[in-house]
Amino acid sequence: MPSFSSFSGATFLRAGGRSSRSFFIPKRTLSTHASSSNQVNQRLVIGASVALAVPTYLYLTRARLDYQPDTVPDKVESDVPDRVHGAKNGREVDKISSREVLEKKDSDEFWVVINGEVYNVTEFVDEHPGGREIIENNRSKDVSYIFNPRHPSDQLEPDNLPPSVKHLGQLEIESAYEKEQLQVKITKSEEDEKIRIQNKRDEYEEKGLSNIINMRDFQSAAEELCTKVGWAYYASAADDEITKEENNTDYKKIRFRPRVLRSVKEVDASTKILGYDSTIPLWISPAAMAKLGHPDGEINMTKGAASTGIIQCISSFASCSIEEITSARTANQPLFFQLYVNSKRNLAKDVISKINRLGLNAILLTVDAPVGGKRERDIRVKGEFEAPKTKAFDKQGDTKGVSETLFSAVDPDLNWNDLKWLKEQTDLPIIIKGVQTVEDAVQAYKLGADGVILSNHGGRQLDTTSTGISTLIEIRKHAPFLLRPAHRIPTGPSKELIENPDKLVPSIPTTEKPLERKFSIFVDGGIWRGTDVVKALCLGADAVGVGRGFLFAQTVGGVQGVEHAVKIFQSEIESTMRLLGATKLDDLRPSMVDIVN
Ligand code: HEM
Ligand SMILES: Cc1cc2nc3c(=O)[nH]c(=O)nc-3n(C[C@H](O)[C@H](O)[C@H](O)COP(=O)(O)O)c2cc1C
Numbered sequence: 028m029p030s031f032s033s034f035s036g037a038t039f040l041r042a043g044g045r046s047s048r049s050f051f052i053p054k055r056t057l058s059t060h061a062s063s064s065n066q067v068n069q070r071l072v073i074g075a076s077v078a079l080a081v082p083t084y085l086y087l088t089r090a091r092l093d094y095q096p097d098t099v100p101d102k103v104e105s106d107v108p109d110r111v112h113g114a115k116n117g118r119e120v121d122k123i124s125s126r127e128v129l130e131k132k133d134s135d136e137f138w139v140v141i142n143g144e145v146y147n148v149t150e151f152v153d154e155h156p157g158g159r160e161i162i163e164n165n166r167s168k169d170v171s172y173i174f175n176p177r178h179p180s181d182q183l184e185p186d187n188l189p190p191s192v193k194h195l196g197q198l199e200i201e202s203a204y205e206k207e208q209l210q211v212k213i214t215k216s217e218e219d220e221k222i223r224i225q226n227k228r229d230e231y232e233e234k235g236l237s238n239i240i241n242m243r244d245f246q247s248a249a250e251e252l253c254t255k256v257g258w259a260y261y262a263s264a265a266d267d268e269i270t271k272e273e274n275n276t277d278y279k280k281i282r283f284r285p286r287v288l289r290s291v292k293e294v295d296a297s298t299k300i301l302g303y304d305s306t307i308p309l310w311i312s313p314a315a316m317a318k319l320g321h322p323d324g325e326i327n328m329t330k331g332a333a334s335t336g337i338i339q340c341i342s343s344f345a346s347c348s349i350e351e352i353t354s355a356r357t358a359n360q361p362l363f364f365q366l367y368v369n370s371k372r373n374l375a376k377d378v379i380s381k382i383n384r385l386g387l388n389a390i391l392l393t394v395d396a397p398v399g400g401k402r403e404r405d406i407r408v409k410g411e412f413e414a415p416k417t418k419a420f421d422k423q424g425d426t427k428g429v430s431e432t433l434f435s436a437v438d439p440d441l442n443w444n445d446l447k448w449l450k451e452q453t454d455l456p457i458i459i460k461g462v463q464t465v466e467d468a469v470q471a472y473k474l475g476a477d478g479v480i481l482s483n484h485g486g487r488q489l490d491t492t493s494t495g496i497s498t499l500i501e502i503r504k505h506a507p508f509l510l511r512p513a514h515r516i517p518t519g520p521s522k523e524l525i526e527n528p529d530k531l532v533p534s535i536p537t538t539e540k541p542l543e544r545k546f547s548i549f550v551d552g553g554i555w556r557g558t559d560v561v562k563a564l565c566l567g568a569d570a571v572g573v574g575r576g577f578l579f580a581q582t583v584g585g586v587q588g589v590e591h592a593v594k595i596f597q598s599e600i601e602s603t604m605r606l607l608g609a610t611k612l613d614d615l616r617p618s619m620v621d622i623v624n
Contacts, residue, residue, distance in 0.1 A: 331589025395461025557599025
């Protein structure tokens with residue numbers, strides 16, 4: 028990390044494309060190559076606020092978390108209805124006998140049962156973004172147990188069903204034997220895992236969030252509450268996971284320079300992000316597949332962001348559809364959308380017009396993932412648990428980790444010229460996510476982006492690349508004009524402050540002019556503490572993003588988990604500011620930190 032020492036100064040569309048037309052999404056950096064009860068919620072929130080305002084270990088609230096255990100995997104049996112239903116929404120529906128479904132196993136057709144409905148997916152198997160094998164291996168089965176945690180709950184609505192999937196009718200069970208035959212076989216390890224998770228859920232329901240006093244506590248708890256497949260997807264990073272580790276250790280190379288005997292009774296960590304109010308200078312980074320951790324998935328974040336006043340950025344690969352998320356949104360709640368651009372531009376256009384139509388507030392264009400990183404934990408666990416063991420590792424392109432599946436969808440041809448095209452499609456602010464060099468930050472500014480997120484995708488893409496915070500330091504050294512004038516000054520002791528020690532912050536040099544147009548700089552990756560957030564802001568970031576932290580929080584406590592996480596960050600940010608002698612975010616300046624080799 029040389030910059031630290033050298034300067035002190037698809038083709039398939041997920042959330043964005045639920046309709047059958049925009050169903051297929053694509054795939055590259057822009058280089059040419061409900062919570063269970065309000066009462067419980069209130070108890071937790073009040074408990075959490077009190078707890079975080081005073082020593083956190085005093086927080087002993089006991090409450091049920093809002094995890095709903097009646098969803099998968101317990102649905103395996105209950106998904107198969109015993110009764111015949113003759114009508115749905117007032118319309119007569121065809122009934123398909125269990126015998127007919129089972130007989131199809133020996134035919135050329137692929138039929139599956141999902142939540143009591145029978146589908147013919149013969150023409151769809153080869154275009155299924157989750158791969159052919161998962162369906163082939165489970166043909167003529169009730170696949171709800173596999174399907175539900177990985178797909179939005181409105182995926183099977185007529186408007187969202189790909190034309191190649193045929194809905195045949197409702198399942199009619201003819202015998203207990205046939206019901207048994209329809210069930211997906213659960214392996215011994217999956218069975219053991221179910222029991223392990225349920226036991227842990229029970230423990231956490233008893234304890235509430237009382238033992239979660241920092242974000243790493245959420246991490247340990249989430250590991251216990253996730254399936255192996257889910258945990259591998261969340262925790263995994265590229266290759267040797269060096270960048271993932273450095274994302275956090277780089278913050279440890281920055282030391283504070285606190286000023287003492289300043290009145291810090293009142294402190295305000297609120298800010299505006301792209302013009303929208305935020306309680307703290309931190310947002311929920313877009314992260315796919317929240318349902319792998321909790322059945323309500325991204326909706327937990329939407330509700331938790333609303334009640335705590337922070338901003339959620341929705342992943343293109345969210346496991347809840349964009350419509351589900353926007354329906355859960357409160358009036359005027361800002362939501363940002365993370366976009367992967369489809370190589371079929373008409374489909375990409377559909378997504379962008381949906382974003383415009385649904386009133387989302389900004390687009391984060393992710394550019395560090397023209398292809399998926401090689402995430403080995405993900406690949407190994409997926410091979411062990413779900414992919415057929417014989418074919419999973421035939422050749423690299425055939426590995427079936429969750430991430431591999433998702434990235435088979437993103438356009439690798441995306442390049443800087445496409446930014447112009449994107450700007451023509453929307454009036455929303457466009458932020459380039461995944462910038463890892465000063466050159467690309469300058470390019471983003473020159474080509475009209477409204478900002479950049481200095482990010483390496485949580486270490487999940489190119490291993491041993493720079494960290495968000497080190498790229499910020501690179502910008503400070505080589506292109507300080509991109510920063511707000513107050514942040515262009517060096518880190519460490521200031522001559523002006525030594526001469527005027529009563530002042531908290533150095534003056535802005537009169538020679539420094541703001542940029543011609545507003546350009547925001549955000550940082551993410553490895554932010555686990557309020558101190559990390561404050562360091563990034565001292566060095567010139569406008570705000571930061573947190574990915575895994577919120578995935579873990581919602582895994583553990585659903586909406587309340589997200590709320591609790593925000594309270595933890597808020598408490599830590601405010602106490603860091605106080606201990607630094609700062610009472611508002613504008614006080615946070617480079618002179619308050621120093622970088623150690
Ligand atoms: C019936 C229509 C179906 C549609 C429209 C559909 C759609 C999708 C989509 C869009 C993805 C992309 C990955 C993501 O972003 O989540 C996906 C992944 C996946 N689907 Fe489906 N799917 C269907 C049926 C099924 C069935 C029948 C099964 C199981 C037998 C299944 C199992 C999976 C799995 C396992 C993944 C990959 C995620 C992972 O690797 O964990 N899907 N599906
Ligand atoms: C499980 C997981 C899924 C992610 N999915 C996406 C995604 O769909 N789109 C995207 O732009 N970034 C995605 N990211 C990256 C995050 O937006 C963010 O850059 C990263 O998580 C920040 O690092 P942190 O996890 O250490 O906070 C994902 C990260 C994780 C951990």
